Amino acid sequence: MLRLLAGEAARRFGARAAVESGTSRLSFTDLDHLSDRVAAGLAHRGVRVGDVVALVLPDGPEFVVCYLAAAKIGAVTAGIDARHPARLGLLTRLDPALVVTAPRLLPSLPGREVVTLPASPRMTTDAPGVPPPASWLGSLARNEPPPPPLPPDPGRPVVITHTSGRTGPPKAVLFGERQLEAIRAHGAGVRWGRGDARLLSHPMSHMAFATRLPVILQTGRTTYLLPRWDPESALRLVCDKRLRVLQGTPEQLAALLEPRGEWPSVELVLSSGGPAAPSLIRRLRERFGAPVCNRYLCTEAGLGLGTRPDDPPEAAELTVGRPRAGVDLSVRDEAGRPLPAGGEGEVLLRSHAVMSGYVGDGDARVFARDGFVRTGDTGFLDDLGRLHLVGTQSRT
Template identity: 85%
Template sequence: MLRLLAGEAARRFGARAAVESGTSRLSFADLDRLSDQVAAGLSHRGVRVGDVLALVLPDGPEFVVCYLAAAKIGAVTAGLDARHPARLALLSRLDPDLVVTAPRLLPSLPGRDVVTLPTTLPTTLPASPPTGPTELGDLPPASWLGALARNEPPPPPMPPDPGRPVVITHTSGRTGPPKAALFGDRQLEAIRAHGAGVRWGRGDARLLSHPMGHLAFATRLPLILQTGRTTYLLPSWDPESALRLACEKRLRVLQGTPAQLAAMLDLPGKPPSFELVLSTGGPAPPGLIRRLREHFGAPVCNRYLCTEAGLGLGTRPDDPPQDAELTVGRPRAGVDLSVRDSTGRPLPAGEEGEVLLRSQAVMSGYVGDGDPRVFARDGFVRTGDTGFLDDLGRLHLVGTQSRS
């Protein structure tokens, strides 16, 4: 699926930026072309269908090119945060067939097949860059993709297979060691269909608020390709740089975790205007939702899910303001929600119990260590969070252990 979407995105959006860091820029056309060359290179190195490719890279164009290249040959990408203190332990549990990294991010790994890219592209966002971003499509691939890229066609397309695994993303580890959740074509297709349907284009540019290996990017790449959404990156997230970039690029949607958005409220000066504020990565407290709405003068949506579920709940921009303040909204299209007691019995409105989610986007399972009891017998995912439904079908959370 990703191979077809990348080709169509290249045809439709061409020179539009797919990824921009402030000093480097990769268009949709170049993303498709370069990922073809890296797909050929990976195949030449012996990477086969079902092999695991671990990416221990800074967030940037290299990550997207390698992820898309792996998908084109049926390999499975596992993105590991280059700054995560447990990255070596996570790498050992995955036991990947190939590791792609950048200088000084990993120690020597005897016995592993490791490719270190020749350089890391500059990703510092200057206050007033004297020139525009470097067009990566104009650079020789060898200058930043090294021996991974081969100037030849990739292997022929594979037949469709909804069960083919595509990407591994890790839970946050707030309830124990991070777990590796596997998503395949079936799940990515459900996420794409939910977010874009049959339409192409009209994707609002966004500032990435999570590492690229996180669920928010790793499973949303099909949606990004179909909508032509530009993804803006920061070398490391801080509220001042994030808000400055949002102003420079005239972003219409501000997205971040509750903690990230709260940090923006304390910055001096007049706040910029947005059409929508999205709070993701965990439920936001009522006071924060009110402050965000008043500070930025825009509707605020409260989103909720766990990594294993793929899709979750959320309030909508046209909902009454108190919905986002008091609840995490209603299930999104195609998502089933259930609140159950300790025996698995569904509870009526007003009674507290464990929150469970089900959709076509639910992960295939864990890779390596992981509790299989996360799945109920009827396919629901146990989130570990506690809440209750009200008479309008909105979910109120009273205790969270979210793994997203």
């Protein structure tokens, strides 16, 4: 799927920026062209269908190129946050066929095939329509066509992302073609284009990017990156690029209220990644003069809940909204019986986007017998079907 989407995005959006980070800018055409060359390089190195390719890279165009390249040959991308203190342990547990990294991010790994990319230079060109040189991809890129496309397979694994590890060791969560297609269908439907540019608030290895890349490609959304997220830089970029949507975790959004200076004019604020206090939702709405939406999901579920821009203001203050299209929500007691409105119990989610399973360590009991995923969070439903969280593990 990603191979087809990347090619069509290149045809439709061409020179539009797909990823921009400081002086680094790659268009949708660049992404398709360069990922073809890296796909050829991966195949030349013996990476096969189903092999795991671990990306221990800073957030940047390199990550997206390598992710698309692996998908084009049927390999599984495992993104690992280059700043994560346990990155070496996470890498070891995945036992990848190939590791792609950048200088000084990993120690020597005897017995593993490791490709260390050169220090990333400026990746833009002054000539319109001319792709940037592939020298920054080092020996990973080959000037030849990629292998032929693979036949469709909804069960084919595509990407591994990790839970946050706030309540224990991070777990490796696997998503395949079927899950990514469900997320694409929900986020983009049948339309092409009309994607609002966004500042990425999570690492690229996080599910917020790793599982949403199909949506980004189909909508032609430009993804802006910061070398390291901080409130002053984030606000300045949102102002400079005139972004219409501001998104982040509650902690990030709270930090954005502290700096003094120019305030961006946005049309929507999205809070996700943990429960937001009612006072924060009110302050955000007052400061930016825009609707604030509260989003909720756990990594394993793929899709979750959210309030809508046209909901009453108190909806985002007191609840995390209703299930999104195609998502089933259940609140159950300790015996696994569904509870009526007002009954407090465990929150479970089900959709076609629910993970394939864990890779390595992970508790299979996260799945209920009827396919629901146990989030580990507690809450209750009100008479309007909105979920009120009482306790959360914040596993995303």
